[in-house]
Amino acid sequence: MLSQEYVTKKMEEWPKHYNPAEIEPKWENLWLSKEYWEKVFRFDEKSNKPVFYIDTPPPFTSGELHMGHAYWVTIADAIARFKKLQGYNVLIPQGWDTQGLPTELKVQYKLGIPKENRELFLQKCIEWTNEMINRMKTAMIRLGYRPDWEDFEYKTYSPEYRKVIQKSLIDMYKMGIVKIKEGPVYWCPKCETAVAQSEVGYLEKEGVLVYIGFPLKAGGEIVIATTRPELLAATQAIVVNPTDERYKDLIGKTAIVPIFNKEVKIIADEAVEKDFGTGAVMVSTYGDPQDIKWKLKYNLPSTEIIDNKGRIKGTGILDGLTVPQAKQKMIEILKEKGYVRRIEKIKHNVLSHTERSDCLSPIEFLTKKQIYIDVLKFKDKLLEEYKKMQFKPSRMSYYLEEWIKSLEWDWNISRQRVYGTPLPFWYCDNNHLIPAKEEDLPVDPTKTKPPYEKCPYCGLPLKPVTDVADVWIDSSVTVIYLSGFYTNKERFAKAFPASLRLQGTDIIRTWLFYTFFRTLMLTGNVPFKQVLINGQVLGPDGSRMSKSKGNVVSPLERVNEFGADAIRMTLLDASIGEDFPFKWDNVRGKKLLLQKLWNASRLSYPFIHGKNISKPNDLHVLDKWILIKHKKFVKKAIEAYNSYDFYIIIDELYNYFWETVADEYLELIKYRLFNEDQSALYTLRRILKDIIILLHPIVPHITEEIYSRLFGDKISVLLEELPNVDDIEEDNEAEKIGDYVKKFNSMVRTSKIKNKMSIVTPVNVKLYASNEMIESIKKVENDVKITLKINSLEYIPSQDREEVIIEKYENQPMGV
The missing domain is CATH 1.10.730.10 (Isoleucyl-tRNA Synthetase; Domain 1)
Incomplete structure (x- = not known):
């Protein structure tokens, strides 16, 4: 028998309170050691164990590890550790989405380096990126995240990764789906670059609806309602609904554009909403996506009056003004000339650069020569193939399906930036696209001679493509790069398709869609077996975290107080796919557990x-x-x-x-x-x-x-x-006895508390209960008496009464 003295002395070897600030960093450092990497965390290329490969998001290198990062980091790490225990050879990488406009803006304005000094600018971009990576990586490690940093950490600007990006583009070119063409593009004047359909969305904003009288050539007028009077100079037609009785006699007639005296036709199209404004709208190149459709459908001319910076050009009266300034001035001119019939203040949806939360600027449509990847012709194939991937929650597949169905544009992959993956092509004035030689990859066409002296198709001089790739071109080859599609056929055979794609709801139409599309085109298969879509971590007030709202919570704000484990447990205590608020009170409760x-x-x-x-x-x-x-x-x-x-x-x-x-x-x-x-x-x-x-x-x-x-x-x-x-056998009798004991213990403790007695106070107990409960307690009477400090235990059978009456040992009854 062990003495109390021995037990007490042994327990002194173990600290009474768990101190995460002291213990957690100790283990984080051990996990990073060579011994632990080799024995515990390394992906073993030679192992015969089944592979479990998690395709983790490569976050943009902002330097700040926000709560969304902390959430998926925790999910990824928990899954990886469980799969190791389950006997898998786990491949958990971590990449960094290194190239992007936010870094360029930091270098340009914070460090004061001009983009024109290209070499120094790129050098500073990389230096800034690496500094931001170190900050984020330190925070990830403090949360207990342990991917295979040694072998599977990657940066999208690295030569090894860039080579895979460029090889994938050349392969898609050989399939005949990468092309150069001129036409309208989504353009962000603030970022001064083209963007893809997946990067834009509608934001509700306040605006004005201006009712403008267009004189008719034959006499009279037609009144149109527009939110974009600044585009009058680019008006190409007026459109009405063919079923609108008000305008049936005007279809085919000619109207005069106010101020600019340009003649335009009145045409009929069912896409016009009869109930909006006056039911007559102007087609300008380009006010919105519908203008583009009408321009193409009716072969209308194009007049571009907005430059790359979002300023008006070529009008003579608005030149040099920003779009908002031009809108206001145009309204004043129209009022002065007597063309304004009325003005309404409205709230309307404005197409904006929503993929970047620090931009959110309105989108314009400019005509540019850009490189595209064909997507639209594969919509049916994509809608069929995506079903091979299992979604968690299953409802999340709906958002991918709806995005595919909504696609109206092929993928414009050109970006007018500096810090990005060079597009490995040259072109001629006849729009022939010429790829780099694969043995030369990675290449920068602005620094490298083309593979031919002149265009092999028409003999014209070749010019380098100076644009860089859309960042989703970079991150959409994560599965191809990490599984070894181009570089390691043995690993590819074991690891592809990836076991699991892990990501948030906010990048379904970008990272998920583009990875799915590109991998399917290049390999003929879907990129992953399962897709896990986590929800958003909200502020304590239940709304989306925002600096302007003051509800942003940093995952490391109180990590030393409560511990990374308590934070992890709090983040994981929600159903996958659901949004939930993060509150430190919940973390405090987990620390108690x-x-x-x-x-x-x-x-x-x-x-x-x-x-x-x-x-x-x-x-x-x-x-x-x-x-x-x-x-x-x-x-x-x-x-x-x-x-x-x-x-x-x-x-x-x-x-x-x-x-x-x-x-x-x-x-x-x-x-x-x-x-x-x-x-x-x-x-x-x-x-x-x-x-x-x-x-x-x-x-x-x-x-x-x-x-x-x-x-x-x-x-x-x-x-x-x-x-x-x-090996644990079912035993209904033992389970019944234990459950009755648990119930009896609770009854006695509750009675002691009600009677203001200490839990360790010796008592006599009377138990009123069913015969079944009484017989169960009798079989372990000695255990319950010792545990509950019961001197005597009297059993009173009762079919309709279940309670205990206690009395202090050698005293009178205290009641129930």
Whole structure:
């Protein structure tokens, strides 16, 4: 039998309070060590284990690890750790989306480096990028994230990655789907570059609807309503609905554009909304996507009056003004000349550069020579093939399907920037596109001679494509790059398609769609087997985090106070795909749960540490009961991990570990632990070790610390296997007895509290209960009497009454 003195002394070897600020960094440094990388975290190219490859997002290198980053980092790390325990050879990479306009703007305006000094500008962009990566990587590591940094960290500007980008573009060119053509493009005047359809969206803004009288050549007038009077000089036609009785006699007539005296035809098209404005609209090149459709459909001329910076040109009266300035001046001129019939203030949807939250500027349509990848002709194929990917939640597939259906433009991949992947092509004035030689990749056409002296198709001089690639061209080859499609056929055979794509809802139409499209075109297969779409982390007020709202919460703001594990647990305590608010009060609650785990482990330490405990021939009935509960927990937890329902595991942790193991079972077996009862020792060691292993993916720091102190069989929990509970036999009688004991214990404790007695106060107890409950308690009477400090226990059978009456030992009854 162990003495209280021995147990107390042993427990002093274990700190009473879990200190995450001290313990968590220790494990983060160990995980980064060479030993841990080689034995635990390295993707083993030679292993025969099945591969589980997670395609993680390469975040843009902003330098700030926001809560959205923290969320997917936590999900990715939890899945990777679980899959290691499950026996997979896990490939978890981490990349950096390094090239983009925000970095250019920082270098241009914050560092004061002009874009014209191209070499210095690019050098400073890379320096800035690497500084931002270091900041983000440090924050990721502090959250316990451990991808294979050593072999599978990548930067999209690196020569190795750039070579794959350019090779993929040349392969698509050889398929006949990469082309150069001139036409209207989505243009962001603030960013001074073309953008893709996936990067724009509608924002509701305040505006004006101006009713303008257009004189008719034959006499009279037609009144049109427009939100863009500044585009009058670019008007090519007036359109009315063919079923609109007001204008039937005017179809085919000629109108005069006010101020500019330009003659335009009145044409009929069913796309006109009769109830909007006057039901007559002007077609300008280009006010919106509908103008483009009408221009192409009716072969209208084109007049471009907006330059790259969003200023008016070629009108004589508005030149040099910004669009808002020109709008106001045009209204004043029209009023002065007597053409304005009325003006309404309205709220309307304005097409804007929504993919970049720090831009959100209105989009213009400019005519440019750009490089495109054909997408539209593959819509039917894409709508069929995407079904091969399993979505979690399943409803998220709808958003990909709807995006594919809504596509109206091929993919413009040219960007008028400096810091990006050079497009590996030259072209001639006849719009023949000439690719670089594959053996020369990666190339920059502005620095490299073309593969031919002149265009091999027409003999005209070749000019380099000076534009760089859309950033989604870079990040849409993550699967191709990491699986080794071009470079490592052995790995490709094992790792492709990727097991899992992990991402947020906000990049379904960009990263998800473009990776799906490009991989399908290049490999003939979908890029991933499963797609996990997480929701958004909201501010404490339940709205989207925004600096302007003041509700932004940094994941590292209080990490040393509460610990990364408590933050991880809070982030994972939500159903995948659902948006949820982040509150520090929830983190505080998770820390209390982890302290409970720490306390239970500390209590167990003197009894099970360093001891060889084998399974006895006969188990105590209460040990059988807890093992049955344990079996249910283990099976439910593994099932939840497999379906990525982490919140179920956390919920079960409260129900099973806190309420059953910590609050009931440990109290019931304390006296047997002191007596070194083999049944109790074996059961405690088994369930505690299983719990530590199963919780490790969610809370890796505290579980590594407890494992090393309590068991220490291996250098990491991750070298263990998932618990196997097949040997635990079902025993309805034992389960019934244990459940009644739990119920009885609660009744006695509640009665003591109501009577303002200490939990350790000795009492006499009368139990009014059914015969079944009484018989169950009798079988473990000694255990409950010792645990609850009961001197005498009297049983009173009752079919309609279930309660206890207690009295202090040697005193009068205290009541219920």
